Amino acid sequence: MANTDLFINIIENMAKAVIENKEYLTDLDRAIGDGDHGINMSKGFQAVLSKLDDMRDKDLGTILKNVAMTLISTVGGASGPLYGTAFLRAATAVDGKMDIDKTDILNIFEKAIEGVQTRGKAQVGEKTILDSLVPAYEALKKSYEKEEGNLEAFRAAEEAALKGVEYTKTIVAKKGRASYLGERSIGHQDPGATSTYIMIKSIKNILEENHK
Amino acid sequence: MIGIVIVSHSIKIAEGIVDLCYEMVDDSIKIIPAGGTNDGRIGTDPIKIKEAIEKAYDGDGVVVLVDIGSSLMNVDMAKELLEEEIRLKVKILDTPIVEGSIGVAVEALISNDIDKILEVAEEARITKKIR
Numbered sequence: 001m002a003n004t005d006l007f008i009n010i011i012e013n014m015a016k017a018v019i020e021n022k023e024y025l026t027d028l029d030r031a032i033g034d035g036d037h038g039i040n041m042s043k044g045f046q047a048v049l050s051k052l053d054d055m056r057d058k059d060l061g062t063i064l065k066n067v068a069m070t071l072i073s074t075v076g077g078a079s080g081p082l083y084g085t086a087f088l089r090a091a092t093a094v095d096g097k098m099d100i101d102k103t104d105i106l107n108i109f110e111k112a113i114e115g116v117q118t119r120g121k122a123q124v125g126e127k128t129i130l131d132s133l134v135p136a137y138e139a140l141k142k143s144y145e146k147e148e149g150n151l152e153a154f155r156a157a158e159e160a161a162l163k164g165v166e167y168t169k170t171i172v173a174k175k176g177r178a179s180y181l182g183e184r185s186i187g188h189q190d191p192g193a194t195s196t197y198i199m200i201k202s203i204k205n206i207l208e209e210n211h212k
Numbered sequence: 213m214i215g216i217v218i219v220s221h222s223i224k225i226a227e228g229i230v231d232l233c234y235e236m237v238d239d240s241i242k243i244i245p246a247g248g249t250n251d252g253r254i255g256t257d258p259i260k261i262k263e264a265i266e267k268a269y270d271g272d273g274v275v276v277l278v279d280i281g282s283s284l285m286n287v288d289m290a291k292e293l294l295e296e297e298i299r300l301k302v303k304i305l306d307t308p309i310v311e312g313s314i315g316v317a318v319e320a321l322i323s324n325d326i327d328k329i330l331e332v333a334e335e336a337r338i339t340k341k342i343r
Contacts, residue, residue, distance in 0.1 A: 074250070074251075078281065078285055080258070
Protein backbone atom coordinates (compact mmCIF):
# COMPACT_ATOMS: atom_id res chain seq x y z
CA MET A 1 0.00 0.00 0.00
CA ALA A 2 1.61 2.85 1.62
CA ASN A 3 3.67 5.67 0.49
CA THR A 4 5.61 7.26 3.32
CA ASP A 5 2.91 9.90 3.93
CA LEU A 6 0.36 7.26 4.81
CA PHE A 7 2.97 5.50 6.91
CA ILE A 8 3.70 8.69 8.85
CA ASN A 9 -0.06 9.15 9.26
CA ILE A 10 -0.31 5.69 10.71
CA ILE A 11 2.51 6.29 13.18
CA GLU A 12 1.02 9.65 14.17
CA ASN A 13 -2.41 8.18 14.73
CA MET A 14 -0.92 5.27 16.65
CA ALA A 15 0.94 7.66 18.93
CA LYS A 16 -2.18 9.73 19.56
CA ALA A 17 -4.25 6.62 20.30
CA VAL A 18 -1.71 5.43 22.86
CA ILE A 19 -1.53 8.87 24.48
CA GLU A 20 -5.33 9.12 24.64
CA ASN A 21 -5.44 5.81 26.46
CA LYS A 22 -2.80 6.74 29.02
CA GLU A 23 -5.17 6.62 32.01
CA TYR A 24 -6.90 3.47 30.82
CA LEU A 25 -3.63 1.57 30.37
CA THR A 26 -2.31 2.82 33.67
CA ASP A 27 -5.47 1.67 35.46
CA LEU A 28 -5.14 -1.78 33.90
CA ASP A 29 -1.50 -1.96 34.96
CA ARG A 30 -2.27 -0.74 38.46
CA ALA A 31 -4.52 -3.77 38.93
CA ILE A 32 -1.82 -6.35 38.19
CA GLY A 33 1.49 -4.59 37.59
CA ASP A 34 3.39 -1.55 38.77
CA GLY A 35 0.90 0.92 37.32
CA ASP A 36 3.18 2.69 34.90
CA HIS A 37 2.30 1.21 31.51
CA GLY A 38 0.11 4.09 30.35
CA ILE A 39 2.48 6.72 31.68
CA ASN A 40 5.53 5.07 30.11
CA MET A 41 3.91 4.39 26.75
CA SER A 42 2.45 7.85 26.55
CA LYS A 43 5.84 9.35 27.37
CA GLY A 44 7.43 7.30 24.58
CA PHE A 45 4.85 8.14 21.97
CA GLN A 46 4.85 11.84 22.91
CA ALA A 47 8.53 11.75 22.00
CA VAL A 48 7.70 9.92 18.77
CA LEU A 49 5.19 12.66 17.87
CA SER A 50 7.78 15.35 18.45
CA LYS A 51 10.21 13.64 16.08
CA LEU A 52 7.68 12.87 13.38
CA ASP A 53 8.54 15.86 11.21
CA ASP A 54 12.16 14.74 10.92
CA MET A 55 10.97 11.35 9.73
CA ARG A 56 8.95 12.60 6.77
CA ASP A 57 10.28 11.60 3.34
CA LYS A 58 12.55 9.00 4.90
CA ASP A 59 12.30 5.36 3.86
CA LEU A 60 10.04 3.10 5.90
CA GLY A 61 12.91 1.26 7.55
CA THR A 62 14.39 4.52 8.77
CA ILE A 63 11.00 5.68 10.08
CA LEU A 64 10.49 2.47 12.06
CA LYS A 65 14.05 2.58 13.34
CA ASN A 66 13.52 6.14 14.55
CA VAL A 67 10.34 5.13 16.33
CA ALA A 68 12.21 2.21 17.90
CA MET A 69 15.13 4.28 19.18
CA THR A 70 12.78 6.94 20.51
CA LEU A 71 10.78 4.37 22.47
CA ILE A 72 13.93 2.65 23.72
CA SER A 73 15.39 5.87 25.02
CA THR A 74 12.28 7.41 26.59
CA VAL A 75 9.90 4.75 27.93
CA GLY A 76 11.73 3.44 31.01
CA GLY A 77 9.69 0.33 31.87
CA ALA A 78 9.64 -3.08 30.24
CA SER A 79 7.46 -1.81 27.42
CA GLY A 80 10.35 0.34 26.12
CA PRO A 81 12.69 -2.49 25.18
CA LEU A 82 9.78 -4.72 24.13
CA TYR A 83 8.07 -2.31 21.75
CA GLY A 84 11.45 -0.81 20.88
CA THR A 85 12.77 -4.17 19.78
CA ALA A 86 9.53 -4.90 17.92
CA PHE A 87 9.91 -1.69 15.88
CA LEU A 88 13.65 -2.18 15.48
CA ARG A 89 13.22 -5.67 14.04
CA ALA A 90 10.25 -4.55 11.94
CA ALA A 91 12.50 -1.87 10.45
CA THR A 92 14.74 -4.57 8.99
CA ALA A 93 11.76 -5.91 7.01
CA VAL A 94 11.33 -2.66 5.06
CA ASP A 95 14.86 -1.27 5.06
CA GLY A 96 15.25 1.28 2.25
CA LYS A 97 11.69 0.87 0.99
CA MET A 98 9.43 3.78 0.09
CA ASP A 99 6.43 1.53 -0.63
CA ILE A 100 5.20 -1.67 0.88
CA ASP A 101 3.04 -4.52 -0.26
CA LYS A 102 1.16 -7.21 1.65
CA THR A 103 4.22 -9.41 1.96
CA ASP A 104 6.12 -6.53 3.55
CA ILE A 105 3.29 -5.92 6.00
CA LEU A 106 3.30 -9.56 7.05
CA ASN A 107 7.10 -9.41 7.33
CA ILE A 108 6.84 -6.37 9.58
CA PHE A 109 4.53 -8.29 11.90
CA GLU A 110 6.69 -11.43 11.81
CA LYS A 111 9.81 -9.48 12.74
CA ALA A 112 7.97 -7.58 15.46
CA ILE A 113 6.69 -10.83 16.98
CA GLU A 114 10.16 -12.33 16.80
CA GLY A 115 11.54 -9.23 18.51
CA VAL A 116 9.09 -9.37 21.40
CA GLN A 117 9.69 -13.10 21.82
CA THR A 118 13.46 -12.66 21.94
CA ARG A 119 13.51 -9.64 24.19
CA GLY A 120 10.81 -10.82 26.59
CA LYS A 121 11.61 -14.54 26.34
CA ALA A 122 7.85 -14.97 26.09
CA GLN A 123 5.42 -17.16 24.21
CA VAL A 124 1.72 -16.91 23.43
CA GLY A 125 -0.44 -17.76 26.45
CA GLU A 126 1.69 -15.99 29.05
CA LYS A 127 -0.48 -12.88 29.29
CA THR A 128 1.70 -10.52 27.27
CA ILE A 129 1.78 -8.32 24.16
CA LEU A 130 2.03 -11.53 22.13
CA ASP A 131 -1.48 -12.60 23.06
CA SER A 132 -2.96 -9.87 20.91
CA LEU A 133 -0.09 -9.36 18.44
CA VAL A 134 0.14 -12.96 17.26
CA PRO A 135 -3.63 -13.46 16.63
CA ALA A 136 -3.69 -10.11 14.81
CA TYR A 137 -0.88 -11.27 12.55
CA GLU A 138 -2.60 -14.59 11.89
CA ALA A 139 -5.84 -12.81 10.99
CA LEU A 140 -3.96 -10.49 8.63
CA LYS A 141 -2.31 -13.41 6.94
CA LYS A 142 -5.56 -15.32 6.56
CA SER A 143 -7.30 -12.28 5.14
CA TYR A 144 -4.52 -11.62 2.62
CA GLU A 145 -4.63 -15.27 1.60
CA LYS A 146 -8.30 -14.72 0.75
CA GLU A 147 -7.15 -11.85 -1.47
CA GLU A 148 -8.83 -9.27 0.73
CA GLY A 149 -7.64 -5.69 0.80
CA ASN A 150 -5.77 -3.88 3.56
CA LEU A 151 -8.88 -2.47 5.19
CA GLU A 152 -10.58 -5.87 5.47
CA ALA A 153 -7.33 -7.41 6.65
CA PHE A 154 -6.83 -4.84 9.41
CA ARG A 155 -10.49 -5.12 10.43
CA ALA A 156 -9.89 -8.82 10.93
CA ALA A 157 -6.63 -8.09 12.75
CA GLU A 158 -8.34 -5.66 15.10
CA GLU A 159 -11.05 -8.18 15.90
CA ALA A 160 -8.50 -10.91 16.54
CA ALA A 161 -6.41 -8.62 18.73
CA LEU A 162 -9.47 -7.72 20.80
CA LYS A 163 -10.27 -11.41 21.22
CA GLY A 164 -6.68 -11.87 22.31
CA VAL A 165 -7.09 -9.16 24.93
CA GLU A 166 -10.25 -10.90 26.21
CA TYR A 167 -8.33 -14.17 26.30
CA THR A 168 -5.70 -12.63 28.58
CA LYS A 169 -8.41 -12.25 31.24
CA THR A 170 -8.65 -16.02 31.46
CA ILE A 171 -4.96 -16.86 31.91
CA VAL A 172 -2.27 -16.53 34.57
CA ALA A 173 0.48 -13.96 34.07
CA LYS A 174 3.86 -15.59 33.55
CA LYS A 175 5.94 -12.51 32.85
CA GLY A 176 6.74 -9.23 34.53
CA ARG A 177 5.47 -7.83 37.80
CA ALA A 178 2.03 -9.40 37.24
CA SER A 179 3.55 -12.88 37.52
CA TYR A 180 4.03 -12.33 41.26
CA LEU A 181 0.22 -12.42 41.54
CA GLY A 182 -0.10 -15.94 40.13
CA GLU A 183 -3.73 -17.08 40.05
CA ARG A 184 -4.89 -13.68 41.25
CA SER A 185 -3.98 -12.23 37.87
CA ILE A 186 -6.91 -14.15 36.36
CA GLY A 187 -9.86 -11.89 35.60
CA HIS A 188 -7.63 -8.97 34.66
CA GLN A 189 -6.72 -8.16 31.09
CA ASP A 190 -3.07 -7.66 30.19
CA PRO A 191 -2.05 -4.01 29.73
CA GLY A 192 0.57 -4.90 27.10
CA ALA A 193 -1.86 -6.94 25.03
CA THR A 194 -4.27 -4.01 25.35
CA SER A 195 -1.79 -1.39 24.14
CA THR A 196 -0.99 -3.60 21.16
CA TYR A 197 -4.71 -3.85 20.41
CA ILE A 198 -5.03 -0.07 20.61
CA MET A 199 -2.15 0.32 18.15
CA ILE A 200 -3.62 -2.16 15.67
CA LYS A 201 -7.04 -0.54 15.95
CA SER A 202 -5.45 2.82 15.19
CA ILE A 203 -4.04 1.44 11.92
CA LYS A 204 -7.48 0.19 10.95
CA ASN A 205 -8.99 3.58 11.78
CA ILE A 206 -6.61 5.38 9.42
CA LEU A 207 -7.29 2.89 6.64
CA GLU A 208 -11.02 3.38 7.20
CA GLU A 209 -10.67 7.15 7.00
CA ASN A 210 -8.66 6.90 3.79
CA HIS A 211 -11.26 4.60 2.35
CA LYS A 212 -14.09 7.12 2.65
CA MET B 213 40.80 -3.99 34.33
CA ILE B 214 37.31 -5.40 34.41
CA GLY B 215 34.78 -2.57 34.61
CA ILE B 216 31.58 -2.73 36.61
CA VAL B 217 28.15 -1.26 35.82
CA ILE B 218 25.39 -1.02 38.42
CA VAL B 219 21.89 -0.99 36.92
CA SER B 220 18.97 -0.12 39.16
CA HIS B 221 15.48 1.30 38.72
CA SER B 222 16.53 3.92 41.24
CA ILE B 223 19.35 6.34 40.58
CA LYS B 224 19.91 6.57 44.33
CA ILE B 225 20.35 2.81 44.67
CA ALA B 226 22.80 2.71 41.74
CA GLU B 227 24.86 5.63 43.02
CA GLY B 228 24.66 4.38 46.60
CA ILE B 229 26.07 1.00 45.64
CA VAL B 230 28.89 2.70 43.75
CA ASP B 231 29.72 4.74 46.88
CA LEU B 232 29.64 1.59 48.97
CA CYS B 233 32.05 -0.18 46.61
CA TYR B 234 34.51 2.73 46.64
CA GLU B 235 34.75 2.27 50.40
CA MET B 236 36.46 -1.02 49.55
CA VAL B 237 38.46 -0.21 46.40
CA ASP B 238 40.22 2.79 44.92
CA ASP B 239 39.25 4.52 41.71
CA SER B 240 41.53 2.37 39.56
CA ILE B 241 38.38 0.24 39.25
CA LYS B 242 35.71 1.78 37.10
CA ILE B 243 32.31 1.36 38.72
CA ILE B 244 29.66 3.22 36.78
CA PRO B 245 26.05 3.70 37.96
CA ALA B 246 23.17 3.49 35.48
CA GLY B 247 20.04 4.14 37.50
CA GLY B 248 16.61 5.54 36.69
CA THR B 249 15.28 6.92 33.43
CA ASN B 250 16.79 9.82 31.52
CA ASP B 251 14.17 12.16 32.99
CA GLY B 252 14.71 11.07 36.58
CA ARG B 253 11.83 8.64 36.97
CA ILE B 254 12.03 5.16 38.46
CA GLY B 255 12.97 2.77 35.68
CA THR B 256 15.91 1.73 33.57
CA ASP B 257 17.23 3.26 30.37
CA PRO B 258 19.03 1.20 27.71
CA ILE B 259 20.86 4.25 26.38
CA LYS B 260 22.12 5.18 29.85
CA ILE B 261 23.17 1.56 30.40
CA LYS B 262 24.94 1.42 27.03
CA GLU B 263 26.88 4.59 27.81
CA ALA B 264 27.80 3.30 31.26
CA ILE B 265 29.17 0.10 29.76
CA GLU B 266 31.22 2.10 27.25
CA LYS B 267 32.57 4.21 30.10
CA ALA B 268 33.47 1.17 32.18
CA TYR B 269 35.15 -0.62 29.28
CA ASP B 270 38.91 -0.35 28.88
CA GLY B 271 39.49 -3.39 26.69
CA ASP B 272 39.24 -6.17 29.26
CA GLY B 273 35.52 -6.54 29.76
CA VAL B 274 32.57 -5.30 31.77
CA VAL B 275 30.31 -7.03 34.27
CA VAL B 276 26.80 -5.68 34.80
CA LEU B 277 24.74 -6.12 37.95
CA VAL B 278 20.99 -5.60 37.81
CA ASP B 279 18.16 -5.15 40.27
CA ILE B 280 14.57 -6.18 39.57
CA GLY B 281 12.27 -6.84 36.63
CA SER B 282 12.93 -5.00 33.40
CA SER B 283 16.48 -3.98 34.29
CA LEU B 284 17.72 -7.29 32.87
CA MET B 285 15.73 -6.78 29.67
CA ASN B 286 17.09 -3.27 29.30
CA VAL B 287 20.68 -4.50 29.70
CA ASP B 288 19.99 -7.02 26.91
CA MET B 289 18.63 -4.13 24.85
CA ALA B 290 21.70 -2.02 25.64
CA LYS B 291 23.99 -4.87 24.57
CA GLU B 292 22.27 -4.98 21.21
CA LEU B 293 23.10 -1.29 20.72
CA LEU B 294 26.80 -1.71 21.59
CA GLU B 295 29.58 -2.23 19.10
CA GLU B 296 30.39 -5.88 18.72
CA GLU B 297 33.91 -5.60 20.16
CA ILE B 298 32.48 -4.40 23.47
CA ARG B 299 29.30 -6.46 23.36
CA LEU B 300 31.22 -9.71 23.30
CA LYS B 301 32.98 -8.76 26.51
CA VAL B 302 29.92 -7.86 28.56
CA LYS B 303 28.64 -10.31 31.16
CA ILE B 304 25.44 -9.88 33.15
CA LEU B 305 25.80 -11.28 36.66
CA ASP B 306 23.04 -13.30 38.30
CA THR B 307 23.77 -12.09 41.81
CA PRO B 308 22.33 -9.86 44.54
CA ILE B 309 23.17 -6.35 43.47
CA VAL B 310 24.61 -5.02 46.76
CA GLU B 311 26.59 -8.01 48.02
CA GLY B 312 27.58 -9.00 44.51
CA SER B 313 28.87 -5.53 43.62
CA ILE B 314 31.14 -5.29 46.62
CA GLY B 315 32.53 -8.78 46.09
CA VAL B 316 33.10 -8.20 42.41
CA ALA B 317 34.73 -4.79 42.97
CA VAL B 318 37.23 -6.28 45.39
CA GLU B 319 37.92 -9.20 43.07
CA ALA B 320 38.40 -6.87 40.09
CA LEU B 321 41.15 -5.14 42.04
CA ILE B 322 43.21 -8.30 42.22
CA SER B 323 42.18 -10.22 39.13
CA ASN B 324 41.51 -9.55 35.47
CA ASP B 325 40.05 -12.99 35.03
CA ILE B 326 36.35 -12.81 34.19
CA ASP B 327 35.82 -16.39 35.39
CA LYS B 328 37.11 -15.47 38.84
CA ILE B 329 34.66 -12.57 38.88
CA LEU B 330 31.80 -14.88 37.93
CA GLU B 331 32.80 -17.19 40.78
CA VAL B 332 32.67 -14.36 43.28
CA ALA B 333 29.27 -13.30 41.98
CA GLU B 334 27.97 -16.84 42.31
CA GLU B 335 29.34 -17.03 45.84
CA ALA B 336 27.48 -13.84 46.75
CA ARG B 337 24.32 -15.37 45.31
CA ILE B 338 24.40 -18.50 47.47
CA THR B 339 25.85 -17.06 50.68
CA LYS B 340 23.32 -17.11 53.50
CA LYS B 341 23.05 -13.95 55.52
CA ILE B 342 21.94 -15.68 58.69
CA ARG B 343 23.38 -19.07 59.43
